[in-house]
Amino acid sequence: MIKTATGSVTSPFRPAPATRWRRLRRAALAVLLALAAGPGFADTLLTGFAGGAFGGATDRTRGTYGGALGFLGDGPVGFELEFAATPDFFGEGEGVFSKNNVLTGMGSLLLASPGRLRIYAAAGAGLLKTRLEDPDQLLSVDSNDFGINVGGGLLVDLSDHVALRGDVRYFRDLQDDEPDGDFDLDLGNVDYWRVVGGLTLKF
Numbered sequence: 001m002i003k004t005a006t007g008s009v010t011s012p013f014r015p016a017p018a019t020r021w022r023r024l025r026r027a028a029l030a031v032l033l034a035l036a037a038g039p040g041f042a043d044t045l046l047t048g049f050a051g052g053a054f055g056g057a058t059d060r061t062r063g064t065y066g067g068a069l070g071f072l073g074d075g076p077v078g079f080e081l082e083f084a085a086t087p088d089f090f091g092e093g094e095g096v097f098s099k100n101n102v103l104t105g106m107g108s109l110l111l112a113s114p115g116r117l118r119i120y121a122a123a124g125a126g127l128l129k130t131r132l133e134d135p136d137q138l139l140s141v142d143s144n145d146f147g148i149n150v151g152g153g154l155l156v157d158l159s160d161h162v163a164l165r166g167d168v169r170y171f172r173d174l175q176d177d178e179p180d181g182d183f184d185l186d187l188g189n190v191d192y193w194r195v196v197g198g199l200t201l202k203f
Contacts, residue, residue: 045070045080047165049198053086053102056191062086064194070110078110080122084194090132102190103129104171106149116157123150128173130190145173145188155200163200168193 047068054061066084082104089102108124128147133140151169158164173188 044203045200047198047200049196051196053192053194055193058089058192059091076111080108100132118155121152147173161202165200166197168195
């Protein structure tokens with residue numbers, strides 16, 4: 001919703017109704033619990049990363065950073081929760097929305113090869129939050145949408161407890177253009193590629 005000093009109007013980024021968002025969160029939690037109930041994971045992976053977001057809805061490459069908490073053992077299947085921020089996603093300067101960013105918080109399934117150099121594929125879903133604000137805070141867009149990601153990367157073990165990581169993902173938001181009470185999502189207005197690298201600690 002766009003908020004102004006005199007009232008509010010509809011945002012071009014229409015958030016999904018609260019009831020649907022709760023259903024999506026419950027579904028994501030159910031997947032996480034199902035994975036946790038399976039065979040024990042050997043390693044907990046804590047990763048800090050940084051890189052660039054480009055293509056899609058952004059006009060040029062923008063810096064992005066975040067962190068991830070993952071669970072991956074010697075087998076091929078793992079799970080990961082990650083959070084990332086991309087400041088100035090829609091550009092910077094003297095326009096109406098000179099302050100803006102995109103935030104993501106998603107859970108992803110990992111399928112990895114064995115060995116000390118592990119190639120993995122990733123796919124997941126969660127929150128894709130778009131925020132635009134003018135410098136005087138009279139006009140703002142704050143949208144919480146359902147988002148998806150797909151991609152892959154590399155984990156290179158340096159020791160038993162430290163690894164280097166590279167990751168490439170494609171992100172897209174999903175929106176309900178017809179809030180008629182039915183659960184129907186279409187491709188939204190925000191999409192981009194993200195390439196990051198980071199250091200992973202294994203416990």
